[in-house]
Amino acid sequence: METLVRVTDLSRDFGRHSALSNVDLCLERGQVLGLLGPNGAGKTTCLRLLSGLLAPTSGCIEIQGIDLARRPLAAKRHLGYLPERPPLHPELRVDEYLTHCAHLHRLPRRAIPDAVATAKQRCGLEDQGRQLIAKLSRGYRQRLGLAQAILHRPSLLILDEPTEGLDPVQMRELRGLIRELAQDTGIILSSHLLPEVQSVCDRVMILHQGRVRFDAETSAARPTNLWRVRLGEDIDVMHLNALAPVAGAIATGPHQFQVHVRDEASSADLARAILQADLELFELIPERSDLERTFFDLIGAEEQA
Template sequence: METLVFATNLSRDFGRHPALSNLDLCLERGQVLGLLGPNGAGKTTCLRLLSGLLAPSSGRIEILGIDLARRPLAAKRHLGYLPERPPLYPELRVDEYLTHCAQLHRLPRRAIPAAIATAKQRCGLEDQGRRLIAKLSRGYRQRLGLAQAILHRPPLLILDEPTEGLDPVQMRELRQLIRDLAQDTGIILSSHLLPEVQSVCDRVMILHRGRVRFDAETRAARPTNLWRVRLGGETHIMHLTALDPVAGAIAIGPNRFQVELREGSNSSDLARAILRSGLELFELVPERTDLERTFFDLIGAEEHA
């Protein structure tokens, strides 16, 4: 596969404060890498370094084999960047703004109309060309910010908190758009929302206090069929035999059980089976994945069960 980004020993200090320390990163075409961590973990600093907006205190960054420090203009031609707050001009119309961005990307004049039409189509902005940016909703502004980032068809996209401030419907739509773009692009995105990273990323890197604490593919960290159940009364494991068609259970404490759903069953089936058995259901929650346990252990926020 084609390597899009290769960073080694990447560090950035602000005065005496190390915002990022000794980060190594490699991204290939078709991959979506999520930078996960609490606020202040170093995610935005990392993205600004990779996009060339900040110079590293030490380390090296290559974009498609081009040294970002030595040949910044040549390297930046291959990437699109969406900051947390898109650089929009509210007094412009959508088409005017995208034309301006296309000129900044140095697209040939004859290629600009087609590039704008393609970007709007991919971002769901086909009918918004004449609208003032000031009149757009937050979701459409995020779409417009993404459109400017993909105008020049870069092989690499860098997205900083792309769903920040969106409602659940807008978040779902933007996540689907990111997955669609990932078919022929490499994407690095930051988030402090674990479900967002799990839903769109192939790989996750957890940052904490400027250092990489975890780096692995997310496939093994997808939600499982394991659930934790707490029942009322004096409930024994034998009382759960009625659940056999739906799930198998093991006792993990007084009136507490770990339940594994059988193939074809879901949590609603489990809840109905428990209630039909005459048992009192006090709690039904999914078991955390390995990624969730790692994340909360690292940031010191693990719940005490």
């Protein structure tokens, strides 16, 4: 596979405060890397360094083999950046803004109309060309921010909290678009939402206090149909294993069980089967995924029940 980004020993200090320390990173074409971490972990600082908006205190960033510090213009031709708040101009129309961005990306004049049309088509903005940006919804503004980032067909996309402020439908649409774009690019995506990272990313890197605490593929951390069950009485685990929706159950404590539900069944099927068996159901909650356990263990925090 083609390596798009290689980061070695990257650090950034603000006065005496170390915002990022000794980060190593490698991204290949077709991969989506999710950056996770609590507020203040260093995610946005890391993305700004990778996009060339900040200079590192130490370390090296190579984009397609080009040193970002030594040849910034050459390196930036290969990347597109969507900050948390896209730098839109509300007084412009969509076509005007994208044309302006195409000039900033130094696209040849003759190539600009096709580049604008393609970016609009990929981001679902075909009918918005004459629309004032000030009148766009939050979802369409995010789409426009993404369109400006892909105008010049970069091989690397950097996205900072791309679904922030979107409703569930808009979030799902944007996630689908990100997966589509990942077919021929590499994407680094910052988020504080665990389900978002699990649904769209191939790898996850967890930052805490400016350092990398975890870096692995997400395939082994996908959510499973695993549930924690607490009953009002102590029963033999074989009783639960006999229920139709149950693929397997183990006892974890007095009246408590971990239940694996069959792929074709749901938690509602499990609850219904328990009640039909004349058992008292006190609690039915999903087990954390491996990624959730790792995240909360690393940051030393627990979810509040």
